[in-house]
Amino acid sequence: MRIVLLGPPGAGKGTYASRLTMILGVPHISTGDMVREEIKAETELGKAIKGYSDKGELVPDKIITKLLAKRLGGPDSERGFILDGFPRTIKQAEALNRISRIDLVINLNVPDEVIIQRLSNRLVCRKCGVIYNKLTLKPKRDGVCDKCGGALYQREDDTPEVIQDRLDVYRKKTELLIDYYKEKNLLRNVRCDDLMIPPEVIIEKIMMIISSVQDTSRA
Numbered sequence: 626m627r628i629v630l631l632g633p634p635g636a637g638k639g640t641y642a643s644r645l646t647m648i649l650g651v652p653h654i655s656t657g658d659m660v661r662e663e664i665k666a667e668t669e670l671g672k673a674i675k676g677y678s679d680k681g682e683l684v685p686d687k688i689i690t691k692l693l694a695k696r697l698g699g700p701d702s703e704r705g706f707i708l709d710g711f712p713r714t715i716k717q718a719e720a721l722n723r724i725s726r727i728d729l730v731i732n733l734n735v736p737d738e739v740i741i742q743r744l745s746n747r748l749v750c751r752k753c754g755v756i757y758n759k760l761t762l763k764p765k766r767d768g769v770c771d772k773c774g775g776a777l778y779q780r781e782d783d784t785p786e787v788i789q790d791r792l793d794v795y796r797k798k799t800e801l802l803i804d805y806y807k808e809k810n811l812l813r814n815v816r817c818d819d820l821m822i823p824p825e826v827i828i829e830k831i832m833m834i835i836s837s838v839q840d841t842s843r844a
């Protein structure tokens with residue numbers, strides 16, 4: 626199953642993707658991670674990417690598509706994949722079409738209030754970087770990391786105003802992309818209206834969608 630995962634920053638894409646990876650036995654391919662790995666490995670493409678980001682420019686779609694083509698055509702993607710971070714525009718979706726078939730697009734539908742509530746309660750360990758949440762994932766001792774004893778702090782850009790701005794940018798950018806996949810009949814919405822819903826419940830919803838899509842493609 627070749628799956629694209631869409632959802633605003635803070636919707637929990639990383640959490641769901643890593644669980645789905647285990648259940649389905651397919652890789653989680655994050656274009657953000659891929660780009661960082663390429664820069665670290667200092668490949669030709671990595672050097673080109675670094676050149677753009679050093680100048681504060683966006684990495685051209687062509688380069689990302691090239692990286693992605695290599696990865697999606699690789700042996701670990703044979704049984705499918707969960708793609709995260711790409712596409713973000715219709716142009717990117719069309720480029721993706723040229724390198725791989727897509728069976729399903731899961732759109733994590735999380736209201737702004739829920740994301741703001743989640744992110745503005747986020748705490749990060751100064752020492753090891755582990756993330757906690759004042760509402761859903763409290764440390765055992767207030768302000769202290771369970772793992773390393775480091776001090777927990779709140780990121781400066783985790784304020785409701787900054788998060789709202791990020792969400793507005795995301796919604797404006799992906800609106801057309803969501804319509805694009807809706808028209809192709811690939812889009813399925815998964816709603817999460819409450820911060821306290823455990824990830825297992827959302828995963829169960831996603832798995833039901835996946836099996837229904839598998840049934841129709843077999844029929």
Ligand SMILES: [Zn+2]
Nearest residue numbers: 750753770773
């Ligand atoms: Zn820590």
